[in-house]
Amino acid sequence: MRIYQIILKPLTGFGTPLKGDTLFGHICWQIYYDSSLLGNSLDDLLIDYARNPFFIISSVYPYIDGKIYLKRPTMPLHFLFELSEEELISRRKELKTLSHFEFNPPLPPLNEIKYEKINFEKRDEQVRCTIHRILGKTSGDAFSPFVIDKIWYLTDLVLFAGLREDISIEGIIEALRRVGHFGYGKDKTAGWGKFEVIDYKEINFYSETEKSYNAYYTLSPMVPEANFKYKKVFFEPFVRFGRHGDILSVSKNPFKAPVLMADEGAIFIPEEFQKRVYIGRAITNISSIQGTALCQGYALVIPVEVKI
Numbered sequence: 001m002r003i004y005q006i007i008l009k010p011l012t013g014f015g016t017p018l019k020g021d022t023l024f025g026h027i028c029w030q031i032y033y034d035s036s037l038l039g040n041s042l043d044d045l046l047i048d049y050a051r052n053p054f055f056i057i058s059s060v061y062p063y064i065d066g067k068i069y070l071k072r073p074t075m076p077l078h079f080l081f082e083l084s085e086e087e088l089i090s091r092r093k094e095l096k097t098l099s100h101f102e103f104n105p106p107l108p109p110l111n112e113i114k115y116e117k118i119n120f121e122k123r124d125e126q127v128r129c130t131i132h133r134i135l136g137k138t139s140g141d142a143f144s145p146f147v148i149d150k151i152w153y154l155t156d157l158v159l160f161a162g163l164r165e166d167i168s169i170e171g172i173i174e175a176l177r178r179v180g181h182f183g184y185g186k187d188k189t190a191g192w193g194k195f196e197v198i199d200y201k202e203i204n205f206y207s208e209t210e211k212s213y214n215a216y217y218t219l220s221p222m223v224p225e226a227n228f229k230y231k232k233v234f235f236e237p238f239v240r241f242g243r244h245g246d247i248l249s250v251s252k253n254p255f256k257a258p259v260l261m262a263d264e265g266a267i268f269i270p271e272e273f274q275k276r277v278y279i280g281r282a283i284t285n286i287s288s289i290q291g292t293a294l295c296q297g298y299a300l301v302i303p304v305e306v307k308i
Helices: 020-033 085-090 092-096 169-182 246-250
Strands: 002-010 055-057 061-064 067-071 100-102 121-129 145-153 156-163 195-203 215-218 230-234 237-240 259-262 267-270 278-280 298-304
Touching: 002 169, 020 055, 020 169, 055 298, 085 092, 156 169, 156 195, 156 298, 169 195, 215 278
Parallel strands: none
Antiparallel strands: 002 156, 002 195, 055 156, 061 067, 061 156, 067 100, 121 145, 215 267, 215 298, 230 267, 237 259, 278 298
């Protein structure tokens, strides 16, 4: 699988965080309506998705002055900072604000990385009123106001895409450009969720220098595969309350079954480390009205060294 680094420029606020599993669904819809993007229909591409995924995409991370910053691994602080127990306790609040680290491979062991405070998003709220579609007026008591959460990304963004050897990066980039043009996620019809693709290039997560890697750092929400054994796993739970896209989003049952996932930044320590670029599995049987619906339970991974 080839790995690409893609740079995005956010143009508006977002109603839905830019996470890998949701981005995957948006791109799949673009392929569904234009099979020429990858030269195959979406149905054909998904035939062996559970065994050999054609495409995996990550969540987004801040890209500042040409540098990539990844989320601090989801691990107890004593694994990440070489401090005494007293220092860890006294500086706990300060250490928890150190949210990111610069991705400059090959990475040193996690407890030797310099973690930094990076504010790359801001959240605010937008007040709206319920509209009576027939009368063209606000309706209900006191205009029925309600609040919508909104996310503003304050920097350029980077994401990573893994492509099977027979998949064209140009097709994926064009699909991503269309998503950014028409909007991503919640309230895209109101002008939210727009971005543009700035640049992309192929990269390699494994350096030529042999390192003593023993763990995987995940780049998107994922669900571990059943046939691969891990000694230890550190993660923050994330529940995806998925919703159907396109015309199915306004059907009588627009919601998919919830999926419990490990959020990005998780650390998986296998019993035997292998040179892998992704882990996880496809999630099926998540819809009562669309039997072929599935969720990206895969995650691209960066090799890391954890001292335990």
